[in-house]
Amino acid sequence: MKEFILANLTAIAFCAAAVAETAHEEGDPWCDDLEFGEAGAVSCALPYGEDQVIFFAYEGDKFEATLIVTQHNVSGGLLDTSDPIYVSGVQGPPETRDINEDGVAELFIPLTTGNVNTEFAIWEIDSDGIYAPRGTFSDGAYAAEALTIEDGLLVTSARENAAVYSETAHLLTSHGLTVIYSMTVDYSTKSCAFSSTDGIVARGLDENALMAKCLNRQWE
DSSP: OHHHHHHTHHHHHHHHHHHHHHHTTTTOOBGGGSOTTSOTTOOEEEEETTTEEEEEEEEEOSSSEEEEEEEEETTOOEEEEOOOEEEBSOOSOOEEEOSSSSSSOEEEEEEEEOSSOEEEEEEEEOTTSOEEEEEEEEESOSSGGGSEEETTEEEEEEEOSSSEEEEEEEEEETTEEEEEEEEEEETTTTEEEEEEOTTHHHHTOOHHHHHHHHHTSOOO
16 A cells, blocks of 8 residues: 555645645535544645635545645635645544644644554644644644643653653744653653753753652552
8 A cells, every 4th residue: 555655646746736626625524523533534624814724635545645735725726735745544634723822723734643642743834824844743642632731832742661651842933843851751660750851941941840740740
């Protein structure tokens, strides 16, 4: 399947705009009407701003597919077309959520869903009013609404094994996702250890307070 998809990327990219312009008219749903578990690689659309629409055209199935993202104004004008994006095992649709409280929602695209973690791409509207990629991250949450936001930071928790999690605090900027700090949390030993503290001081955070918060969590 993957070889077939890769062999047809050029053809998919060529017809992406045409597919996107007609996708919703042909009956494909709005993304936010799709139920989790039934939305894997289902072509759909999301409105944004006052007069723009994003179309997500998948070629393949929920196990392996290629996604083309196109952005349009309501009159049908094409604003942007993405490069082909490979996705696998996704269960949920693309979603929007404002994580930095600036009044403009970010776009979250599920890329890969494993047994315990989902890899997301995060896109942000740029100065031209177009959504653009800002990075990727992994989290145990399956949907954007379940992601953790603390003090303006996206705090992700990715499971490493049965007992160990990697927690990372990201700051979203126009340059992408920046790691403020990360730590390893081991539920078997009820311990926490920083693996990166590079951005703590610049963000005005207290390393000792962050460690105390980690150690005082519910360990069950």
